[in-house]
Amino acid sequence: MRALKAVVFVVLLAIGCGRAAAQGGGAAGAIAEFPDFRRIVQEAKERVFPAVVYIRVVSENTESGKRELMESSGSGVIVSDEGHVLTNWHVVEKAQRVRCLLSDGRHAEADVLGTDKDTDLAVIKLKMGEGFGAIPTAELGDSEILREGDFVMSMGAPWGLDRSVAIGIVSSTKRYLDGVSEYSLWIQTDAAINPGNSGGPLVNTAGEIVGINTRGSAGSADGLGFSVPTSTVRVVMPQLMEAGRVTWSWTGLQLQALSDFNRDMYFPYEDGVIVAETDPESPAREAGFLARDRIVKIGGESVTAARVNDLPRIRKMLGLLTKGEAAEVEVVRGGERVVLSLVPREKGEVEGRELALKRWDFTVKSINQFENPDLYFYRKEGVFVFGVKWPGNAATAGLARGDILLKIDGEDVGSIEDVRGLHEKLVADVEAKHRVVLSVMRRGLLRQVVLDYRRDHEKE
Structure with missing residues (x-):
């Protein structure tokens, strides 16, 4: 696949050079019209790569029937002068000790400021003592403007090999993964994301972070990697830095798209999202929602889940409703419009002690x-x-x-x-x-x- 991409790129470049030579009088014209791709990549890399950190974690595990301390590694990226580092929840889960190695060889312990299992994001903070000096940082970009085919770089510490960079393209900007797409879709890329890359940045050719690497195809050459988009990071990160967690609201609504090709299920409507079921003793059940209700508005805003890819956006909308405050939800039931008053509760912990x-x-x-x-x-x-x-x-x-x-x-x-x-x-x-x-x-x-x-x- 990589060989094929290289061939395609060379062919396109040759075509471009031919056109430029005809129009601009030779190689100089070609260079002027088609900037050197390697230079673009290098400049983009240098804006982020120095801020990538290698993380070593000592964590607690009790799944074997006894308390054990285990060591693992991952990646992160520094996003503030104060030493805030973005990484994954699963990298620092149950961490007892966190150590970070910076690009210039300096190392520091880090505190876990906040984690969110639902989005697999976490923020840690470097313990920088007096005289530690300035640190490199990277900027968050806009994942919403990504398009399939855009070149991106995956940065991190694969297999514990310190820092590295891999290049690929965006395979999908809105990938839905059943069971792990509660509030966010994923950026899919064929840039290598291996064990150890988790928590590292996905970077565009402008040198901006557009995602946090989270999942890959370990031990295979499938070219399947997935990153949390910065559109989700921007919602979650401030809460992790300030409160240590994300206070998602819980409604107990189980939603279903109007069209689901994989399950061969289709509803003959053009707008709305279907209520598949409501959880027992949930705010949705208390509000009177019924299975097969079609929600068309939440808090006055129209909603539609034409496909499963649209569900995370609506779940996030519900998750960000103010806890304890009634929100008007308009549904269509039996051909009639009904307005229900939904009072969400705080979701609370999503895993046990x-x-x-x-x-x-x-x-x-x-x-x-x-x-x-x-x-x-x-x-x-x-x-x-x-x-x-x-x-x-x-x-x-x-x-x-x-x-x-x-x-x-x-x-x-x-x-x-x-x-x-x-x-x-x-x-x-x-x-x-x-x-x-x-x-x-x-x-x-x-x-x-x-x-x-x-x-x-x-x-x-």
């Missing part, structure tokens, strides 16, 4: 309606088994990942704090007591699990 239980050899996590909707169906509040250590006491007892904890030693548990308190009390004197009954729910069925924790697998 975790806790490792030593000696019991498993970890738990709080149930979250956005992260664990299948478990939330059975229990609105509570904790579930997140990881089971092998070999370990929980594995021997038959405890399984996804089990919902209902009782420990006959006492109800509904939070991480409940589990922490009971665990600390019960393991305080193993000689006096080393067996406990756990009441769990597994796929809707109740079970009693006898956990014997007399063995200390950590010491064996």
Whole structure:
């Protein structure tokens, strides 16, 4: 594919040179009319590349059934003189320590200022002591003016190889990825985005950041890379810098486009967006929305999702509604227009808290309606088994990942704090007591699990 692009470019350049020579009298005329592409790329690169940082992260992981510290790497780009660095949420997720290597060899620790899982964006800040000196920065550009076929550069630290740059074109400016396009479409590019590139900038030929690299095709030559557009970054970044998170509003509306080719579903309308369903106990259900309602206006603004690509824009519009304030939503129901009053609530956390239980050899996590909707169906509040250590006491007892904890030693548990308190009390004197009954729910069925924790697998 890259060879083909090179051939096409050379052919086009030759054609251009021929025309210029005929009109301007030789090579000088060609150069005047067709600027050197390499110079354009180099100048654009130099505006951003010095601001790219290599990030090393020590993070906490409990998925194996015990607390582990793991080291990983990623990329970022400095966007302010104060040391604010844009990167991905998944690069600094559960970070215990963050270190950054700058282009000139200087290095600094960094604090995580804010993260947003929904858009996979994060802002960290360099700890620049006295005498650290000036730092290079890069500017945000306008992703809305990108067009398919535009040349772009992917910058970052692929596979932990410090900084590098790859060039390609914009394959799509509005790529919808099912399940990961809640509030934003993606910029698709064939510029290489490998593991380690995450958090690095996607740069246009004007030397501006137009996206934050997030996803790629690891271990393949598919030429599929995806970046969060700066149109989304501009909405999210200020909130991360000021509040540490994005306070999205939640309505509980599940939306469907008028036309979905992949699912072979079509509605015979020219405007609006279909309500597929409403979440239980949600603001949408309280407001009286029904499945198959067609929303045509939100807060007086007309909305249409002709295709799935249009859904993130409408979801973002709903997510930015003021929490606790009624918004008028006009729907068409049975041929008649109805105005409903929708009062959104704050979305809150989108993932649960975790806790490792030593000696019991498993970890738990709080149930979250956005992260664990299948478990939330059975229990609105509570904790579930997140990881089971092998070999370990929980594995021997038959405890399984996804089990919902209902009782420990006959006492109800509904939070991480409940589990922490009971665990600390019960393991305080193993000689006096080393067996406990756990009441769990597994796929809707109740079970009693006898956990014997007399063995200390950590010491064996």
